Amino acid sequence: MSLIALDGVACRHGSRTVLSGISLDIDAGEFVTVIGPSGSGKTTLLRLINGLATPSAGQVRVRGQDLATADLVALRRTVGYVIQEAGLFPHLTVQGNIGYVPSLQGARPAELRQRVHELLDVVRLEPALLTRYPHQLSGGQRQRVGIARALAARPDIMLMDEPFGAVDEITRAALQAEIRQIHARTGVTIVFVTHDIHEALTLGTRVLVLHQGRVAQFGTPQQLLRHPATEDVAALVRTALQKTGLPA
Numbered sequence: 506m507s508l509i510a511l512d513g514v515a516c517r518h519g520s521r522t523v524l525s526g527i528s529l530d531i532d533a534g535e536f537v538t539v540i541g542p543s544g545s546g547k548t549t550l551l552r553l554i555n556g557l558a559t560p561s562a563g564q565v566r567v568r569g570q571d572l573a574t575a576d577l578v579a580l581r582r583t584v585g586y587v588i589q590e591a592g593l594f595p596h597l598t599v600q601g602n603i604g605y606v607p608s609l610q611g612a613r614p615a616e617l618r619q620r621v622h623e624l625l626d627v628v629r630l631e632p633a634l635l636t637r638y639p640h641q642l643s644g645g646q647r648q649r650v651g652i653a654r655a656l657a658a659r660p661d662i663m664l665m666d667e668p669f670g671a672v673d674e675i676t677r678a679a680l681q682a683e684i685r686q687i688h689a690r691t692g693v694t695i696v697f698v699t700h701d702i703h704e705a706l707t708l709g710t711r712v713l714v715l716h717q718g719r720v721a722q723f724g725t726p727q728q729l730l731r732h733p734a735t736e737d738v739a740a741l742v743r744t745a746l747q748k749t750g751l752p753a
């Protein structure tokens with residue numbers, strides 16, 4: 506059984522069809538990157554997986570359970586969500602942000618401190634930052650706190666929406682290395698939206714290409730590089746090859 510399954514899914518905003526005919530399966534432990542032009546439905550796809558958006562047709566299942574009838578509050582406890590600019594609580598310190606969910610879940614103070622320190626280590630942040638507020642951090646540090654906060658509930662799925670879109674190139678490379686390690690170490694299943702084809706091809710074990718609300722291709726980086734399914738995918742891959750000199 507796949508961990509995440511979309512079956513003939515369509516999604517509308519008002520009269521506008523944003524996604525249609527989406528059928529795909531994601532297995533436990535995959536690192537799926539999602540790429541497509543602005544407005545192609547990437548964010549909507551993530552929101553369907555944590556029940557923030559509702560399909561107008563078809564079915565979304567997580568662990569075999571149809572989200573139309575699932576307990577969404579319970580679901581979201583097992584699904585971490587990281588967005589661009591991290592979406593931190595501005596009035597909470599780093600400690601408060603990372604410890605937010607564990608404290609809601611009733612963690613004792615000692616347990617909470619230990620968990621927060623473990624997570625700081627995972628995302629490589631200095632404990633000295635614990636008392637700072639989000640506005641006192643760099644963009645890269647905020648993203649790390651956002652990742653730590655999402656990992657705090659020990660999710661088995663992480664949904665990440667252009668998480669590194671707003672940081673400089675060097676910070677981005679460091680964050681990419683971190684998330685790759687987190688994936689390898691924890692086995693968490695990741696669905697990661699990006700508009701950077703190089704990022705999509707280097708991080709993803711599979712890459713989902715969306716175009717105008719439909720799946721243009723869903724395959725391994727090798728499959729995209731060697732056998733692009735459409736002219737749009739071929740063009741996308743060419744830009745990655747030109748930029749990086751990756752061998753085709």
Ligand SMILES: Nc1ncnc2c1ncn2[C@@H]1O[C@H](COP(=O)(O)OP(=O)(O)O)[C@@H](O)[C@H]1O
Nearest residue numbers: 518519523541542543544545546547548549550
């Ligand atoms: N809440 C909403 N109400 C109306 N239209 C929306 C809403 N959210 C997204 N859309 C529209 O749906 C389309 C896809 O949006 P989105 O999933 O955010 O695309 P992406 O993340 O790929 O840029 C866009 O045309 C966007 O304007």
Ligand SMILES: [Mg+2]
Nearest residue numbers: 547548549666
């Ligand atoms: Mg988006």
